[in-house]
Amino acid sequence: MPTYNEEKTIAHSVRSFLSLHYPEFEVIVVADGPKDRTLEVLKEAFRLVEVEWVYRRALATKPVRAVYRSLVYPNLIVVDKENGGKADALNAGLNLARYxxxxxxxxxxxxxxxxxxxxxxxxxxxxxxxxxxxxxxxxxxxxxxxxxxxxxxxxxxxxxxxxxxxxxxxxxxxxxxxxxxxxxxxxxxxxxxxxxxxxxxxxxxxxxxxxxxxxxxxxxxxxxxxxxxxxxxxxxxxxxxxxxxxxxxxxxxxxxxxxxxxxxxxxxxxxxxxxxxxxxxxxxxxxxxxxxxxxLAPVVEVLGYVLFPVFYSLASSTRSLPSSSFSWPWPKGWFFPSWRWAWRPCSSSVIPGSGTAWRSFFWRSSRAWATARSWPGSGFSPPSRCGGSGGSGGRCAGRGWSPRRGRAVLSRRPRERRMLGRGYP
Missing domain, CATH: 3.90.550.10 (Spore Coat Polysaccharide Biosynthesis Protein SpsA; Chain A)
Known part of the structure; x- marks a missing residue:
């Protein structure tokens, strides 16, 4: 774990890693030349003592000043080294790792x-x-x-x-x-x-x-x-x-x-x-x-901003052209039928979060959430108009919740209705 100027959170993070459920492991904290009290906080919180650690320097790194070991947690090792960046600190940890x-x-x-x-x-x-x-x-x-x-x-x-x-x-x-x-x-x-x-x-x-x-x-x-x-x-x-x-x-x-x-x-x-x-x-x-x-995503987004007014103006011009000006090789309005033709392909780039991928994700997420809330025994069933929860007891037993209509509806297929009644996920 490389660390640099993390005196406020380093103790909590190390305790979190030490409490992992795993039969045999060690936590190696690499202090990459911090300018704050990160190393002092570690020494005070985990009672670190300097040790002579012998290891193979398989990867070239900035010089290591000292290696510390905890008197409270034998599987905690802290390395103090000169600043060389996150990748250099990770390489120093790789050198000391044994597993x-x-x-x-x-x-x-x-x-x-x-x-x-x-x-x-x-x-x-x-x-x-x-x-x-x-x-x-x-x-x-x-x-x-x-x-x-x-x-x-x-x-x-x-x-x-x-x-x-x-x-x-x-x-x-x-x-x-x-x-x-x-x-x-x-x-x-x-x-x-x-x-x-x-x-x-x-x-x-x-x-x-x-x-x-x-x-x-x-x-x-x-x-x-x-x-x-x-x-x-x-x-x-x-x-x-x-x-x-x-x-x-x-x-x-x-x-x-x-x-x-x-x-x-x-x-x-x-x-x-x-x-x-x-x-x-x-x-x-x-x-x-x-x-x-x-x-190249930024380029695509910028093109969306540029092409949107172009497509919009072209769509408007095709509707305003007189039919006697010249003959089109295709029916009038076929190439740019309306402003909606220009809006839909550009909306994915022009308006962040309104593209088809985002909308599909939100639709599927909302539908999955609504389905999960309607499962019996889930504890999230919404209130029903017929009393009680939407998926438990009363006249609404075995019914699903439709977020689009805002009311309880029967499942269309009998098998789904049976699964809901049994409490299947």
């Missing part, structure tokens, strides 16, 4: 108690697995005590709520799909589990890029493809990592700027994979997608 699997996490993140067990299970089931990524959930609005997330609530800010939907869409739809295709290019730096030997073979984290997490995953893909061996890099939704998301526009702008610069650096460093059939789905599908629809 075959290592988990890279951020200092401001909190892990679910079962996260490591759920992620490491995939390594035991399949020896071909090189890395596993989990799910990130925004921590804003949650109640945290002693480094443990007790309850989750929606944050008050609009920006934070939008990011909750964005994270759910990115992980449960995007990364799950890429993982199923065998073309997952990103494992979040906030939480990812890797085979240590594989990471050392490819040279660890690169220190000349801001997207070190994605770059390492792409390098693992590339090395395995070039060697012609079978492997898997997968995403699983079970391990949960909670992280703080930006609550103001300035912080969000810096974060997304860093992400986008990291994406461009990865695409440039591995440009030989683009449209290269040697790398299979990676070169023909995944890399071109990230280049055209992620890296």
């Amino acid at each position: 075959p699997l290592f988990c890279a996490v951020d200092a401001d993140s909190l892990l679910d108690a079962q996260a490591l067990l759920r992620a490491s299970r995939l390594f035991l089931e399949d020896d071909r697995v090189l890395a596993v990524g989990g799910t990130l959930r925004p921590l804003n609005g949650a109640v945290v005590r002693e480094g443990i997330v007790e309850t989750l609530h929606l944050p008050r800010g609009y920006l934070e709520k939008v990011q909750i939907v964005e994270y759910a869409r990115a992980f449960f739809m995007g990364r799950a799909g890429w993982s199923a295709m065998g073309a997952l290019l990103i494992i979040s730096g906030a939480f990812g589990l890797f085979r240590r030997e594989e990471a050392l073979r490819v040279g660890g984290y690169r220190t000349d890029t801001v997207g070190e997490d994605m770059e390492l995953v792409v390098r693992l893909h590339r090395r395995a493809r070039e060697e012609g061996r079978e492997y898997r890099i997968v995403y699983t939704p079970d391990p949960i990592c909670y992280t703080e998301v930006p609550a103001d526009w300035a912080t969000l702008r810096k974060q997304r700027n860093r992400w986008h610069r990291g994406l461009w650096e990865v695409l440039w460093n591995h440009r030989t994979m683009l449209f290269n059939p040697r790398y299979g789905r990676l070169g023909l599908v995944a890399m071109p997608y990230f280049f055209l629809f992620e890296a």
Whole structure:
């Protein structure tokens, strides 16, 4: 766990990692030359003492000043080193790590108690697995005590709520799909589990890029493809990592700027994979997608802003042209039938959040939520007009809740009605 100027939250984060449910593990905190009291806070909270630690320096890093061990938690190691950036701190932690699997996490993140067990299970089931990524959930609005997330609530800010939907869409739809295709290019730096030997073979984290997490995953893909061996890099939704998301526009702008610069650096460093059939789905599908629809997304959005008034004016001009001016090779109004023709294709780029992908996500989410609320015994059944809850007892037993009509309706198929009556999920 690399840390830099985290004196306010570092103690709670370390306690959270020490309380994980896992039979044998160690927590390595790398203090990357902090300028605040991060190291002093760790010494006071965990009774650290300096030790002479012998390890193999497999990866080149900035000089390590001292290594500390806790008198209270024997599996806690703290490394004090000169500042070299997050990637350099991760490489220093890799040098000191002793176990075959290592988990890279951020200092401001909190892990679910079962996260490591759920992620490491995939390594035991399949020896071909090189890395596993989990799910990130925004921590804003949650109640945290002693480094443990007790309850989750929606944050008050609009920006934070939008990011909750964005994270759910990115992980449960995007990364799950890429993982199923065998073309997952990103494992979040906030939480990812890797085979240590594989990471050392490819040279660890690169220190000349801001997207070190994605770059390492792409390098693992590339090395395995070039060697012609079978492997898997997968995403699983079970391990949960909670992280703080930006609550103001300035912080969000810096974060997304860093992400986008990291994406461009990865695409440039591995440009030989683009449209290269040697790398299979990676070169023909995944890399071109990230280049055209992620890296060039700002260009597409700007074109949306520019083309919208152009299409609107052309649609208006086709309706106002006199029929005797000249003859069209197609029926009048066929090419630009109305302003709606110009509005619909441009709305995805012009109005953020109103594109077909966002609308489809909201529709499916609202329908899934409405269905879950109508299940018997779920505890979320909405009040019914016929008394009691919509899915329990009275005249509404065995009925589903229709959010569109706002009233209880019978299920169309008898099998669905039987399942609802039995309490099936």
